[in-house]
Every structure is written in C-alpha cells, then in structure tokens.
Amino acid sequence: MDVTAWTVHELGSTMTLDRRDETPGDGEVLIRVAGCGVCHTDLGFFYEQVPTRHPLPLTLGHEISGKVVETSTGEGRWLGRDVVVPAVIPCGVCPACRSGRGPVCPNQIFPGNDVHGGFASHVRVPARGLCPVPDLGDRALNPFGLDLASLSVIADAVSTPYQAIARSGLAAGDLAVFVGAGGVGGFGIQIAAARGAFVVAIDVDAARLERIGEHGATLGLDAKALDFKAIKAAIHTFAAGRSIPSFRHFVFETSGSVAGQQTAWGLLPYGGYLGVVGFTPAKVELRLSNVMAFDATVQGNWACLPEHYPAVLELVLAGKVAVVPFVEMRPLATINDVFAALHAAPLPRRIVLVPEANS
Ligand SMILES: [Zn+2]
Ligand SMILES: [Zn+2]
Numbered sequence: 330m331d332v333t334a335w336t337v338h339e340l341g342s343t344m345t346l347d348r349r350d351e352t353p354g355d356g357e358v359l360i361r362v363a364g365c366g367v368c369h370t371d372l373g374f375f376y377e378q379v380p381t382r383h384p385l386p387l388t389l390g391h392e393i394s395g396k397v398v399e400t401s402t403g404e405g406r407w408l409g410r411d412v413v414v415p416a417v418i419p420c421g422v423c424p425a426c427r428s429g430r431g432p433v434c435p436n437q438i439f440p441g442n443d444v445h446g447g448f449a450s451h452v453r454v455p456a457r458g459l460c461p462v463p464d465l466g467d468r469a470l471n472p473f474g475l476d477l478a479s480l481s482v483i484a485d486a487v488s489t490p491y492q493a494i495a496r497s498g499l500a501a502g503d504l505a506v507f508v509g510a511g512g513v514g515g516f517g518i519q520i521a522a523a524r525g526a527f528v529v530a531i532d533v534d535a536a537r538l539e540r541i542g543e544h545g546a547t548l549g550l551d552a553k554a555l556d557f558k559a560i561k562a563a564i565h566t567f568a569a570g571r572s573i574p575s576f577r578h579f580v581f582e583t584s585g586s587v588a589g590q591q592t593a594w595g596l597l598p599y600g601g602y603l604g605v606v607g608f609t610p611a612k613v614e615l616r617l618s619n620v621m622a623f624d625a626t627v628q629g630n631w632a633c634l635p636e637h638y639p640a641v642l643e644l645v646l647a648g649k650v651a652v653v654p655f656v657e658m659r660p661l662a663t664i665n666d667v668f669a670a671l672h673a674a675p676l677p678r679r680i681v682l683v684p685e686a687n688s
Pocket of ligand 2: 419420421422423424425426427431434435436437
C-alpha cells in the first residue's frame, strides 16, 4: 500500500512527508493510524542525539492506536480490528522472553526506533503482542465514549508506569510519591491511586498539580515554590499522619529530568523503593551507598510487556484512569511545530497526532 510518513532525514531539522510502499511481511500487519502520541523519548532521539537503532531516514512515533487494514497470510484474524500497538514488542521466543524478561529481549521491535513508527498514515508492525480494542461503539464496553485516537497513549504513557508500579509491588495503604506529574507521571498517579495507595505528586507546574489533585493525588507539592527540605518535610508529615512506615514508601521518578532524579534520590528512605521510569541522557551525582545503608531497592523499567496491555486498556475504558483531560489532539501535519514547541517548553497535555485523512 502507498503510505505517507513524516520522516527524519536529519536530526533536529524539519521532518518531511515522504511516500513509500508498505506490504506486511511474515507475521506482520499494516495499521491505519488513528493517533500517535508524542513522547519525551521522541524528543530525545530528535534533539538530544539519543541514537535510534535504525539508521536515518526514519519515521518516529511509538505510541500508536489504529485499525488493521492489511495482513500477511496467517494473520488474517486481525483484519479490521482496532488495536493498540505496544511501544516495545518482544520476540516471544528468545531466552529472555521465555524467562519473562521481554523488556530486555534483544530482538524486540520498538516502532519509531527499530522500524518506521506511527507519525504516518499507516505503520507496519508485527501482529505479535497487539492489544485488541473492543467495539468502542458499544456503551457497555466503552461507557465513557472514548475514541480510538485517545487510546494511543496506552501504548506507552499509561502502560509504562503500569508495569513499573506492578513490579514494585505497591499495595493499598502504601505511600506512592511521583516526581513528575506530566504524561507518564499523570497516568502513574492514577494507577497507583486505583491500587489504593496514598499518592503525593511533585511537579514544577502548578496547573498540572491542580489537575492531578482531581485525579488521584492527595497531596501536590510545587517544586518551584518549595525547596527540597520543605518537600521532604511535607512528605514526612503526610506519611506520619497516615502511619505509613518508611519501608512502605515507593518513589517513582517520572520527570526524566536531572532535578527530578536528584529529588527522587533524596526521597529514598530506609527500606524504601525507587522506580526509575523517566529518562534523561544527562548524568546525576549521587551517593550510591544509600541503597546499601538504607537496605533500599532501586529498579528500572523498560516499557511494558504486551501481556499487561489488556488490563491497562480495561482500567482506561472503565474510567479508573482518565485519559481525556491529559491528552490533546493535533493534526499530524503540524508535527514539526509540535516538536519545536515541546522542545522549547513542556505542554500541559500529552499531544496525540492524528492523520487528517484517517480522522
Ligand atoms: Zn515513549
Ligand atoms: Zn525475545
């Protein structure tokens, strides 16, 4: 099929709308893109010289929802299905995958990194791991009337914190502190609250804190107005008031900034847990011995295994994780302006680019 795709030929320069022919190979499908979210990682590739695994030219975009319009023989069951494409698709058969360690699968496919991504009319991906979306026209299955484009954020911004939280073992009554209440953090806060945790949100944006206060965060701390000592003291008081011991404190770094990582590190208490979910290529200086002395746990998290996606989709369709207030649709043709704007300053909502012809 003849498809159009916004393509990076030179980093940091203007992406151009290219045409190419895409035909699903063995085990693959072709998806007409309903929406593709713009992630911090895309900006890292484009502006911060984070290398993509596929050489340029490359179409970015790994937060994709859409409809399967063409399949290879053997994948015909997917034809016509609405789907969310996992941001990372492990191979499913290598030793890592067979040990449940799909995030480190050496053969994983990350659209917009290993293969052309979703800032396009169509994207060609493996059928393996696709998350089927139920009939959105059925009010019983979709009581909040969500559209397929909005569900694109499940591919990364919702599923990534879901896996990070699931692995941490966060339980009802625990304290969850999120450093960064933007795209990933905003959804992480809602997931943690849905698990029954008490949630504290830290951000530099007062408007974000106000919004997340209506969606799961009990306490919001403005890192622009408060210094680190004041933040730490406020969390201490919050936890003490609810009799939450330090070994039930879970800190999630979701800002992907140096300042955020320093704050998250500083908040790691005795027996506590730090989940590193955000990414920055910059370095931070820290006293690693704290992990030893505090008998603490620090864990990273790469994306989310495809098998978790149906549960994530369920949380969203059931309204336990609100998507609409955190997402803004823009025409795909504005991609260069959107990248420039996000590079200059964070926007209040996650941008989902919608191909005009497909909307
Ligand atoms: Zn991403
Ligand atoms: Zn594998």
